[in-house]
Amino acid sequence: MRLATWNVNSLKVRLPQLRDWLARASPDVVCLQETKLEDARFPAAELAQAGYSAACSGQPTYNGVAILSRRPLGDITVGIPGFMDVQKRLLATTVEDIRIVCVYCPNGQAVGSDKYEYKLRWFAALRDWLATELARHPELVVAGDFNVAPEDRDVHDPKAWEGQVHVSEPERAAFRALLALGLEDAFRLFPQPEKSFTWWDYRMGAFRRNAGLRIDHILLSAPLARRCRGCSIDAAVRALQRPSDHAPVIAEIG
DNA sequence: ATGGCTACGATCCGTAGA
Numbered sequence A: 001m002r003l004a005t006w007n008v009n010s011l012k013v014r015l016p017q018l019r020d021w022l023a024r025a026s027p028d029v030v031c032l033q034e035t036k037l038e039d040a041r042f043p044a045a046e047l048a049q050a051g052y053s054a055a056c057s058g059q060p061t062y063n064g065v066a067i068l069s070r071r072p073l074g075d076i077t078v079g080i081p082g083f084m085d086v087q088k089r090l091l092a093t094t095v096e097d098i099r100i101v102c103v104y105c106p107n108g109q110a111v112g113s114d115k116y117e118y119k120l121r122w123f124a125a126l127r128d129w130l131a132t133e134l135a136r137h138p139e140l141v142v143a144g145d146f147n148v149a150p151e152d153r154d155v156h157d158p159k160a161w162e163g164q165v166h167v168s169e170p171e172r173a174a175f176r177a178l179l180a181l182g183l184e185d186a187f188r189l190f191p192q193p194e195k196s197f198t199w200w201d202y203r204m205g206a207f208r209r210n211a212g213l214r215i216d217h218i219l220l221s222a223p224l225a226r227r228c229r230g231c232s233i234d235a236a237v238r239a240l241q242r243p244s245d246h247a248p249v250i251a252e253i254g
Numbered sequence B: 001a002t003g004g005c006t007a008c009g010a011t012c013c014g015t016a017g018a
Helices: A011-025 A044-049 A114-136 A169-179 A222-227 A235-239
Strands: A002-007 A029-033 A053-057 A065-069 A074-078 A090-095 A098-104 A140-145 A183-185 A216-221 A228-233 A249-253
Touching: A002 A011, A002 A098, A002 A140, A002 A216, A011 A029, A011 A044, A029 A140, A044 A053, A053 A090, A065 A090, A065 A098, A098 A114, A114 A140, A114 A169, A140 A249, A169 A183, A216 A222, A216 A249, A222 A228
Parallel strands: A002 A029, A029 A098, A098 A140
Antiparallel strands: A002 A249, A029 A065, A053 A065, A074 A090, A090 A098, A140 A216, A183 A216, A228 A249
16 A cells, blocks of 8 residues: 655645646555645545545635545544544544544644644644554554654754754654654655655745755554555655645555 | 745735744
């Protein structure tokens, strides 16, 4: 199974690119974030034409997640169970006995802000729910935009970013708490080029300078990590006309 | 010097992203 995650930053704007990319990259399952579409406007017919079934949980303007799959999607969960939240940030489904959890973790805006506190509460709720979900589903993937660069090597300029949102110690601790459940960062299961990133600011020619962060991740439970054959970032997508500011991450599971 | 893009839903700017 080829599994991917991509923050498309508006599915309406990015649909042509998504369709091209699906044809080229040929993933079996894709987790999408920042669809920015209410479910009534989700382009299910166009994606079906491309060969994908879909589950979605969206809202106008902000947030929004979806999962595309070539195989049927079963057992759909919307939002973190038990965590009241109007923001559409989590969607889970089961494809061929693999539990797929698609996440768009909060941005956090600035350390110490209300949104930062919300981010940490959201991660804590995610961790608690995943603990029970892992007990039910040993083969589990959490894929999405985590809005956390786990280590300094995931940051183009660690000095400039020190203590900032996305790299602050409480955020990194929240990310490590997910790994402590027995999840592995698929990207780090393999040797990777230095300065590998998944997001580059639209401004200041950040992509041209490779001034990015690695904040989009695929986490695998132990049985899936053992079956993982590779994981890479499709950065070429970021160089296309009218790109998302995020590039897809793809993991191959044998 | 906190700028710089992009998307959105509202208008001829504000909010949010990261």
